Amino acid sequence: MENEPRFEVVPVGWVESPLTERAQAPRQGDEGAPPAWLAFEAAVAEAIRDIRPGTEVLVLTWLDRARRDVLVTRPRDDPDRPPLGVFSTRSPDRPNPIGLHRVQVVAVEGSRILVHGLEAIDGTPLVDVKPVLGGVAER
Amino acid sequence: MENEPRFEVVPVGWVESPLTERAQAPRQGDEGAPPAWLAFEAAVAEAIRDIRPGTEVLVLTWLDRARRDVLVTRPRDDPDRPPLGVFSTRSPDRPNPIGLHRVQVVAVEGSRILVHGLEAIDGTPLVDVKPVLGGVAER
Numbered sequence: 001m002e003n004e005p006r007f008e009v010v011p012v013g014w015v016e017s018p019l020t021e022r023a024q025a026p027r028q029g030d031e032g033a034p035p036a037w038l039a040f041e042a043a044v045a046e047a048i049r050d051i052r053p054g055t056e057v058l059v060l061t062w063l064d065r066a067r068r069d070v071l072v073t074r075p076r077d078d079p080d081r082p083p084l085g086v087f088s089t090r091s092p093d094r095p096n097p098i099g100l101h102r103v104q105v106v107a108v109e110g111s112r113i114l115v116h117g118l119e120a121i122d123g124t125p126l127v128d129v130k131p132v133l134g135g136v137a138e139r
Numbered sequence: 140m141e142n143e144p145r146f147e148v149v150p151v152g153w154v155e156s157p158l159t160e161r162a163q164a165p166r167q168g169d170e171g172a173p174p175a176w177l178a179f180e181a182a183v184a185e186a187i188r189d190i191r192p193g194t195e196v197l198v199l200t201w202l203d204r205a206r207r208d209v210l211v212t213r214p215r216d217d218p219d220r221p222p223l224g225v226f227s228t229r230s231p232d233r234p235n236p237i238g239l240h241r242v243q244v245v246a247v248e249g250s251r252i253l254v255h256g257l258e259a260i261d262g263t264p265l266v267d268v269k270p271v272l273g274g275v276a277e278r
Contacts, residue, residue, distance in 0.1 A: 004180075007148040007201045007264070012234050028272065041143075044234060046210035050227040057226075060237060062146045071185035087196075087268035088189040095151050095183060096266045098199060098237065125146070127235045129226035133167065 009062055011125035012047070013040035013111075019121045022065055027076055028090070029101050029117035038113040038126055045111045048129065053108060059101045060128040061120050066097035098127065148201055150264035151186070152179035152250075158260045161204055166215055167229070168240050168256035177252040177265055184250045187268065192247060198240045199267040200259050205236035237266065 017036035019025045026032045038059065040048055051057060070093035072083045086094040103115040156175035158164050165171045177198065179187055190196060209232035211222045225233040242254040 004150050005203075005264070007150075007203065009146040009148055009235050011143050011146075044210060044226075047224045047226045047234065049211075049224040051224070058239065060235075060239075064144075064146065071183060072188075085186045085188040085190070087183075087186045088270055090269060090272065094267060095186065096148050096199075098267055100197070100199075100239070100269060125144070128233060128237050130229055130239060131227055133229065 009127055011041070011062065011127065012044045013038055013126040015061065015118065015120045015122060015124040015126065017118065017120065017122045019119070022121060025119045025121050027119070029103060029119040031119070033117055033119040035106065035114060035116055036118040036120070038115060040111040040113070040126065042111055048111065048113065051105055051108060051113060051129065053105050055105050056102060056132050057105060058130040058132060059103055059115070059118065059126065060130070061099035061101065062125040062127050063092040063097035063099045063120070064125060066092040066094065068095055068097060070094065099124070102132065148266055150180070150201065150266065151183045152177055152265040154200065154257065154259045154261060154263040154265065156257065156259065156261045158258070161260060164258045164260055166258070168242060168258040170258070172256055172258040174245065174253060174255055175257040175259070177254060179250040179252070179265065181250055187250065187252065190244060190247060190252060190268070192244050194244050195241060195271050196244060197269040197271060198242055198254070198257065198265065199269070200238035200240065201264040201266050202231040202236035202238045202259070203264060204260075205231040205233065207234055207236060209233065238263070241271065
């Protein structure tokens with residue numbers, strides 16, 4: 001892949017969480033993650049202006065402590081499970097370490113959003129936020 | 140955001156689709172997208188080795204024709220809808236134009252995967268594939 005194009009991800013904000021080590025973080029956000037703040041850059045304040053408390057959103061992060069050279073891994077580090085190609089796992093270790101997190105919005109204060117259910121650790125760069133899509137009729 | 144770190148996305152493959160123009164593409168994959176191939180780089184063949192026909196997966200793309208300077212947009216280009224911050228929409232135009240697509244795997248042939256329900260246009264870079272997460276008990 002040496003001659004392929006590259007694309008540049010620019011962080012739009014940062015996770016603020018009591019989780020500071022990857023080993024502390026739950027495997028998924030619905031497995032005991034503490035409340036966390038999404039602290040957005042002032043430059044993207046307009047992009048978050050319609051996010052409301054009580055809704056669920058998808059948060060995309062850049063898992064900057066992950067390994068990008070891992071293609072096969074053992075799910076949940078469980079020695080009783082067979083290894084799997086990383087595209088069949090949610091492991092942070094993968095060629096482009098983008099985290100995908102479904103979280104609940106609890107509060108919005110200026111350019112900061114308090115969420116429940118985010119397992120990313122403190123300082124993780126924020127890449128994008130998307131609404132959870134309902135059925136076709138709701139769009 | 141001038142002094143912030145940047146991260147580099149390396150395409151892991153490319154979309155092959157009869158859709159060649161953004162104006163042709165349906166708004167979402169379940170609104171009439173034709174079958175498409177995910178053509179992966181040989182270097183990541185191990186990462187896809189456990190993807191099976193009949194399953195649903197999440198595909199992440201880099202929407203390289205999108206505008207990155209748009210923060211507010213009108214959903215579905217509908218003049219009867221109020222403009223929304225892009226983080227409350229699935230518009231391709233957003234600071235980091237990552238597409239998130241839930242698709243059905245129809246066939247796997249070597250490093251190529253045939254999927255239904257992908258609205259991305261021909262030549263769109265592939266960034267990642269993730270399993271759809273079931274309930275906690277299934278993980």
